[in-house]
Amino acid sequence: MSTKKDVKKIREAVKRHKRETYTPVSPDMQMGFVHNNVDCIGCRACEIACKDKNGLAPGPRFRRVQYIEGGTYPDVFAYKVNMSCNHCASPACLPTCPTGAIFKRKKDGIVDIDSTLCIGCRRCEAACPYGAPQYDPSENIVKKCNMCVDEIDAGRKPYCVMACMMRVLDIGPVEKIWDGSLDTVALGPLDKVSRQVKNMANIELTKPSIGFVAHSKGKLK
Amino acid sequence: MKRYCLFLTLLLLSMSTMTLWAAQKSGEINYNQARWDPLHFQPVIATATNDQCLSCHQEVLTREVLTKSPAGVSVKDTLAWYQTLTTYEGLQKTFHQRHLTSNLSIKLMNMQCNTCHQGNDPREQAVVPPNHNKSQYTLRKQVNPEICLMCHGAFPDNIVMGLPGPWETSKDIFQNNCLLCHAGIRSNRHQVNFLNAEAIETAGKENSDVCYGCHGGRQWYRIQSPYPRNPWPGMAKEVPEWAKDRPTESNRRFRITKQKTAKK
Numbered sequence: 196m197s198t199k200k201d202v203k204k205i206r207e208a209v210k211r212h213k214r215e216t217y218t219p220v221s222p223d224m225q226m227g228f229v230h231n232n233v234d235c236i237g238c239r240a241c242e243i244a245c246k247d248k249n250g251l252a253p254g255p256r257f258r259r260v261q262y263i264e265g266g267t268y269p270d271v272f273a274y275k276v277n278m279s280c281n282h283c284a285s286p287a288c289l290p291t292c293p294t295g296a297i298f299k300r301k302k303d304g305i306v307d308i309d310s311t312l313c314i315g316c317r318r319c320e321a322a323c324p325y326g327a328p329q330y331d332p333s334e335n336i337v338k339k340c341n342m343c344v345d346e347i348d349a350g351r352k353p354y355c356v357m358a359c360m361m362r363v364l365d366i367g368p369v370e371k372i373w374d375g376s377l378d379t380v381a382l383g384p385l386d387k388v389s390r391q392v393k394n395m396a397n398i399e400l401t402k403p404s405i406g407f408v409a410h411s412k413g414k415l416k
Numbered sequence: 417m418k419r420y421c422l423f424l425t426l427l428l429l430s431m432s433t434m435t436l437w438a439a440q441k442s443g444e445i446n447y448n449q450a451r452w453d454p455l456h457f458q459p460v461i462a463t464a465t466n467d468q469c470l471s472c473h474q475e476v477l478t479r480e481v482l483t484k485s486p487a488g489v490s491v492k493d494t495l496a497w498y499q500t501l502t503t504y505e506g507l508q509k510t511f512h513q514r515h516l517t518s519n520l521s522i523k524l525m526n527m528q529c530n531t532c533h534q535g536n537d538p539r540e541q542a543v544v545p546p547n548h549n550k551s552q553y554t555l556r557k558q559v560n561p562e563i564c565l566m567c568h569g570a571f572p573d574n575i576v577m578g579l580p581g582p583w584e585t586s587k588d589i590f591q592n593n594c595l596l597c598h599a600g601i602r603s604n605r606h607q608v609n610f611l612n613a614e615a616i617e618t619a620g621k622e623n624s625d626v627c628y629g630c631h632g633g634r635q636w637y638r639i640q641s642p643y644p645r646n647p648w649p650g651m652a653k654e655v656p657e658w659a660k661d662r663p664t665e666s667n668r669r670f671r672i673t674k675q676k677t678a679k680k
Binding site: 216217219285287288290291292293294295296309310311312313314315316317318321322324325326334335336396397399400401402 | 481482484485486487489491494495496497498499508509510511557559560561562564565568582584632633635636637638639
């Protein structure tokens with residue numbers, strides 16, 4: 196191997212590299228979450244298990260149980276929409292990252308972040324339509340859910356899923372979640388899976404890998 | 417015991433009243449007062465000035481990114497693919513700084529805090545009752561990503577544009593010059609109050625990276641924004657198939673009061 200630097204060649208390579216666009220990863224299989232909005236009791240055990248696993252202080256929340264309550268007596272309602280990172284098919288966070296800290300795994304489509312490469316510019320946090328990347332002010336960097344890749348690689352399920360006492364949260368191949376064929380107790384025999392619920396950002400922006408059993412008041416018409 | 421509890425309650429009440437009175441007298445507001453200030457909600461937020469917002473949120477412009485990542489990667493050595501465009505200058509900054517105080521943003525844009533931030537209700541994680549027509553309220557997001565989509569959408573359909581492929585693969589055929597075609601294709605571009613339309617036209621003539629910067633060069637989202645077709649002199653009455661269902665003017669909030677038309 197020549198140690199002499201070919202400046203012309205290097206310049207040409209740099210020029211070629213410029214304005215190259217980001218090419219999205221097409222995973223061999225896409226994993227996703229499923230959440231039953233109706234049967235979730237909002238105990239937040241999943242949030243706490245996640246914080247425990249990831250050593251998070253009170254601020255950042257990788258998993259967020261969102262309480263939607265309203266109506267006028269007697270027609271009142273309450274349901275929960277539970278989201279962490281949706282491991283989108285076209286993640287918006289990924290192309291924003293200037294250091295390459297965020298990446299999508301080819302084998303299962305999990306969007307992971309190597310926070311040791313993060314410089315805290317918070318672009319990913321702004322770009323994500325679902326609020327997944329979480330800024331940790333104590334370290335001035337961004338962290339996010341990685342579906343507990345270490346657990347997945349060990350053949351187990353993420354901490355949030357294992358902590359769910361109502362068994363309303365689960366993971367699986369997202370196509371199976373959407374067509375209702377996933378073998379999980381999170382889905383009842385007559386439940387229909389929706390890809391979007393009310394007040395959730397447009398799913399065409401990033402194609403999130405998540406399915407919900409929507410509450411009657413949370414269904415999109 | 418009862419008397420003691422009553423005394424303690426009265427003492428606490430008087431102390432909190434005095435603290436509140438002292439704070440009001442000194443002009444200071446506490447966190448909760450600030451949080452519920454009408455400025456954070458519609459309709460007042462629509463008229464909020466940057467100075468008003470920055471009087472409390474100054475840190476969005478002063479906060480520095482790390483000089484080195486925890487693993488030791490220097491910010492000087494890190495560039496995203498979109499940061500290799502010739503229009504990108506300077507070291508890594510936060511997105512607020514890039515939108516509000518970078519040279520390029522000052523030259524080409526007129527972004528205000530409330531261009532993106534439309535207020536939200538801190539009590540609610542969605543509007544109650546949840547209503548998808550009010551899509552500006554999204555679960556737990558401070559800004560509706562549809563606003564970001566206007567500049568961070570995908571490159572327009574290259575088939576419609578008559579290109580052999582996406583711009584990054586076919587730019588050389590067109591001498592990396594958007595105006596080679598778009599100088600002749602009339603339209604009334606960038607008619608929104610957060611962009612300097614004339615400055616963009618001038619800068620686009622000099623360097624097509626300026627155009628590409630928004631039209632595909634920073635595409636966080638894989639769909640394109642349905643840009644409104646503001647009428648221009650000599651515009652054909654028939655709407656082409658690809659432009660059907662496109663709006664003919666911008667969202668009311670972004671309209672320029674005295675709309676300029678493109679020069680013929």
